[in-house]
Amino acid sequence: MRTIDWNDGSNSIVMIDQTLLPMEYRVIECRTLASLCEAIRSLRVRGAPALGAAGAFGIALAATLSSADNMDELTRDLKVAAKTIKATRPTAVNLAWAVNRTIDAISDAYDPDGIRDIVLAEAKNIADEDILKNKKLGKYGAMLLEDGDTVMTHCNAGRMACVDWGTALGVIRSAVEAGKQIRVMACETRPLNQGGRITTWELMQDNIDVTLICDSMSGHVMRRGMVDKVIVGADRITGDAVFNKIGTYTLSVLAKEHEIPFYVAAPISTFDPDNWEENVTIEQRDANELRFFRDVQIAPAEVKVYNPAFDATPMENVTAVITEKGVFYPPFLLDEIIV
Amino acid sequence: MRTIDWNDGSNSIVMIDQTLLPMEYRVIECRTLASLCEAIRSLRVRGAPALGAAGAFGIALAATLSSADNMDELTRDLKVAAKTIKATRPTAVNLAWAVNRTIDAISDAYDPDGIRDIVLAEAKNIADEDILKNKKLGKYGAMLLEDGDTVMTHCNAGRMACVDWGTALGVIRSAVEAGKQIRVMACETRPLNQGGRITTWELMQDNIDVTLICDSMSGHVMRRGMVDKVIVGADRITGDAVFNKIGTYTLSVLAKEHEIPFYVAAPISTFDPDNWEENVTIEQRDANELRFFRDVQIAPAEVKVYNPAFDATPMENVTAVITEKGVFYPPFLLDEIIV
Numbered sequence: 097m098r099t100i101d102w103n104d105g106s107n108s109i110v111m112i113d114q115t116l117l118p119m120e121y122r123v124i125e126c127r128t129l130a131s132l133c134e135a136i137r138s139l140r141v142r143g144a145p146a147l148g149a150a151g152a153f154g155i156a157l158a159a160t161l162s163s164a165d166n167m168d169e170l171t172r173d174l175k176v177a178a179k180t181i182k183a184t185r186p187t188a189v190n191l192a193w194a195v196n197r198t199i200d201a202i203s204d205a206y207d208p209d210g211i212r213d214i215v216l217a218e219a220k221n222i223a224d225e226d227i228l229k230n231k232k233l234g235k236y237g238a239m240l241l242e243d244g245d246t247v248m249t250h251c252n253a254g255r256m257a258c259v260d261w262g263t264a265l266g267v268i269r270s271a272v273e274a275g276k277q278i279r280v281m282a283c284e285t286r287p288l289n290q291g292g293r294i295t296t297w298e299l300m301q302d303n304i305d306v307t308l309i310c311d312s313m314s315g316h317v318m319r320r321g322m323v324d325k326v327i328v329g330a331d332r333i334t335g336d337a338v339f340n341k342i343g344t345y346t347l348s349v350l351a352k353e354h355e356i357p358f359y360v361a362a363p364i365s366t367f368d369p370d371n372w373e374e375n376v377t378i379e380q381r382d383a384n385e386l387r388f389f390r391d392v393q394i395a396p397a398e399v400k401v402y403n404p405a406f407d408a409t410p411m412e413n414v415t416a417v418i419t420e421k422g423v424f425y426p427p428f429l430l431d432e433i434i435v
Numbered sequence: 436m437r438t439i440d441w442n443d444g445s446n447s448i449v450m451i452d453q454t455l456l457p458m459e460y461r462v463i464e465c466r467t468l469a470s471l472c473e474a475i476r477s478l479r480v481r482g483a484p485a486l487g488a489a490g491a492f493g494i495a496l497a498a499t500l501s502s503a504d505n506m507d508e509l510t511r512d513l514k515v516a517a518k519t520i521k522a523t524r525p526t527a528v529n530l531a532w533a534v535n536r537t538i539d540a541i542s543d544a545y546d547p548d549g550i551r552d553i554v555l556a557e558a559k560n561i562a563d564e565d566i567l568k569n570k571k572l573g574k575y576g577a578m579l580l581e582d583g584d585t586v587m588t589h590c591n592a593g594r595m596a597c598v599d600w601g602t603a604l605g606v607i608r609s610a611v612e613a614g615k616q617i618r619v620m621a622c623e624t625r626p627l628n629q630g631g632r633i634t635t636w637e638l639m640q641d642n643i644d645v646t647l648i649c650d651s652m653s654g655h656v657m658r659r660g661m662v663d664k665v666i667v668g669a670d671r672i673t674g675d676a677v678f679n680k681i682g683t684y685t686l687s688v689l690a691k692e693h694e695i696p697f698y699v700a701a702p703i704s705t706f707d708p709d710n711w712e713e714n715v716t717i718e719q720r721d722a723n724e725l726r727f728f729r730d731v732q733i734a735p736a737e738v739k740v741y742n743p744a745f746d747a748t749p750m751e752n753v754t755a756v757i758t759e760k761g762v763f764y765p766p767f768l769l770d771e772i773i774v
Contacts (some may be wrong), residue, residue: 308726311650350685
């Protein structure tokens with residue numbers, strides 16, 4: 097199944113609960129906006145493109161649940177829902193992008209049920225388009241990989257970060273599909289181990305060769321010549337920086353030091369071209385993510401913790417950005433890319 | 436109590452079991468060479484200087500346990516014990532250094548009981564000297580720190596890595612003792628979390644301000660100007676490189692990128708000046724260290740893992756080496772330092 101989808105039978109959102117992977121594969125159903133927001137905040141669904149689909153389906157869910165019988169009231173309900181959904185995670189831009197696009201679609205409706213039909217159709221479009229974009233992006237990116245390459249990646253920018261296929265891992269899947277032998281070096285990605293839990297699991301399911309390392313080993317393996325390219329996803333690309341999972345910036349510095357190409361794979365919906373690093377809020381997450389692993393204590397219970405979810409990689413550390421519209425090299429004229 | 440010590444009452448080695456910290460503080464006793472070797476291999480005792488004391492006390496323990504009644508036989512027994520102990524961990528040079536020094540002391544003995552007395556006295560000297568050296572080293576290093584500095588450190592090069600006081604954390608303790616306000620940023624140090632578990636615990640016990648971060652956050656906090664200096668310990672310093680806990684090299688590259696001084700604090704016994712990086716074996720540890728945290732699964736049980744315990748930082752990334760003989764800057768003429 098897709099990472100996240102709409103269930104027409106029960107008018108609800110279904111998703112794979114990513115907090116349990118790879119130990120348990122469980123599909124959960126969100127029948128209320130509150131349960132969707134909880135799922136987003138707890139990272140049951142995560143990854144910028146998947147969050148886009150989650151946000152869009154959230155508007156469709158709100159439309160289904162609203163008892164409003166006139167257009168103004170329903171529109172008001174959906175705008176409140178939009179605000180609630182967008183507040184769950186401030187850094188990923190795709191969430192807001194997809195919510196806004198779904199809300200904007202309302203203008204084509206003539207009555208409340210028209211709104212309901214249109215927002216659901218738009219959400220389904222967003223999900224379908226995500227897969228198409230990733231396949232296109234994957235084909236462009238695959239041309240950058242050579243047979244026999246070992247690609248380092250961080251966090252999970254794979255099928256489970258999108259509706260399907262993946263961005264960074266989509267590039268790898270497309271290269272493998274084109275007959276190239278690609279090995280992946282997956283960074284564990286503390287504190288929530290999306291690399292260790294999800295990227296490894298995804299790639300093993302597809303029989304793609306993957307080796308797990310700790311985040312701190314990245315410099316050592318690059319120095320030893322064990323890495324040919326780095327590909328990561330993105331949560332937001334401003335005019336001057338790529339926001340992605342914490343640890344991405346460290347990899348970009350190491351890649352530069354070792355003259356290893358550092359690629360960012362992301363759909364155009366990740367771009368926020370008129371914005372700048374200094375204006376973006378980096379989400380700070382709960383200190384207990386570093387004090388406990390599930391229920392197991394791993395540090396003093398009262399220790400001070402600094403736990404940003406993302407970091408910013410300046411564009412000068414990026415070799416190229418891989419999108420569904422092609423591969424872009426510096427200078428990154430985002431406005432021209434988006435047009 | 437000291438991290439590791441000799442118990443005269445029971446003729447055994449006592450140590451704090453570091454695998455349980457900070458959740459449990461348990462003192463264990465090694466009455467056989469097998470239990471000592473298990474403790475070293477499982478990292479119940481770890482840290483290069485503490486391993487030196489462990490190795491020396493191991494020879495004393497072997498001498499106590501041996502029933503040999505002539506010098507040749509006892510010497511043979513101790514040489515076998517020396518080989519067994521040195522094989523437990525190949526990278527840290529202090530272990531071999533202390534074992535060899537204890538064995539060399541035998542030459543002053545006239546009879547088997549003289550050997551027994553001499554090796555025990557020598558082991559106790561090594562332990563006592565370790566503390567004195569760390570205090571000296573700490574004083575030299577403290578002069579490099581300014582009031583208000585935030586110091587990043589990796590793994591645990593503290594009291595628990597030595598007999599007492601510490602190397603990298605010894606420098607911080609000495610600076611605090613001299614009245615400077617120092618904040619510490621402790622990297623978690625995957626996969627065994629010595630930074631998250633032990634460094635934080637040690638510093639909190641001493642009321643030194645410490646903040647825990649994930650290893651991957653190191654670049655981000657440096658870029659944000661949150662780090663003034665980096666100080667790490669060392670397991671072996673060859674003519675061309677510093678071997679230390681995996682992740683050290685990554686920090687050295689990041690420090691260079693951000694023009695942050697990168698200091699290595701280690702006693703002279705860590706130096707292996709006639710040796711070169713290419714000849715040093717880097718210990719590979721069990722893959723399950725990345726698949727499980729204690730009994731909790733954190734990655735696919737069958738995932739391929741690369742798990743080197745150490746990495747090598749080339750001397751050109753090191754700002755200075757802090758020893759009990761002073762602070763040394765490039766070019767590092769190790770032979771001259773040791774004389």
